[in-house]
Amino acid sequence: MAAIRNVVILTGAGVSAESGVATFRGPGGLWEGQRVEDVCTPQALARDPALVHRFYDERRAKLASVAPNPAHLALARLDAEWPGELLLVTQNVDDLHERGGSMRLIHMHGELKSALCAGCGHREAWEESLPPGCECTVCGAPLLRPDIVFFGEMPYRMEAIERALAEADLFVSIGTSGAVYPAAGFVQTARYHGADTLEMNLDPSQGSGWFAESRLGPAGVLVPEWVEEMLA
16 A cells, blocks of 8 residues: 555445435335435426425435444544545445545535535535525525535536545545446546545446456445555
C-alpha cells in the first residue's frame, strides 16, 4: 500500500442494505412498493407532489429505525486514520455514513435529511415531514422539495468528484450495481488516469470487468477486512 496515497471510494445501496435500508431497485423494479418512475422523476413531482413528498417523508422517518453497520464504521475509521487524500462518494441518500463517523463525504444523489428550494436552489437541513408548499427560509417561495437528485437531473459536486478521480491512486466501489451513470463510469475514469481499482460486492456488478480486482461477499465483512489491510 506504500504507493497509494489518494483514495476515492464509491458506495451504493448494497452498503446500506445490510442496515435494513431498502435497495433502490427491488423486486419488480419497485422501491418500497412504489415504481421508481412515480417517485423519482421531475415529471412525477409535477404530476403528484403529495405522493412524492409523502414517499420521502416515510423514507426519512425510517432512518430512526436503522443504524450504521460494520462497513460504515470501517469506512469512517479509514477516513479518520488515512494520512493521504480520501473522498467517500455515496449514491445513498440516508445518513448512515455520517452517523458512522465519515467526514470526507459527498452525497452525489442528495440527502433525505435535506430540503431543496426549487425556486432559488437553497438547500437546508430538514428532519421532519416536508409537505408540498413549505416555504424556503432564504427566498420565501413555497417551493421546498425533497433534496433528492431525480432521474434526469445532474448529480451533485461532479466537478469535485471528477477531480478526485483524476488524482486517485486507488478507486474502490462498494455495494453498487454498476448500472446507474455517471457513477457507473467512475471506474473507467479512474483507470484512464492510472488508478488501481477494486470492487467489493455481494454479486458481480454490471461493470465488474473494468476492475483489476473483485471481492464478493457482504460489505459488512469485506470492508472491515480491506480497511485493516489499508491501515496495516
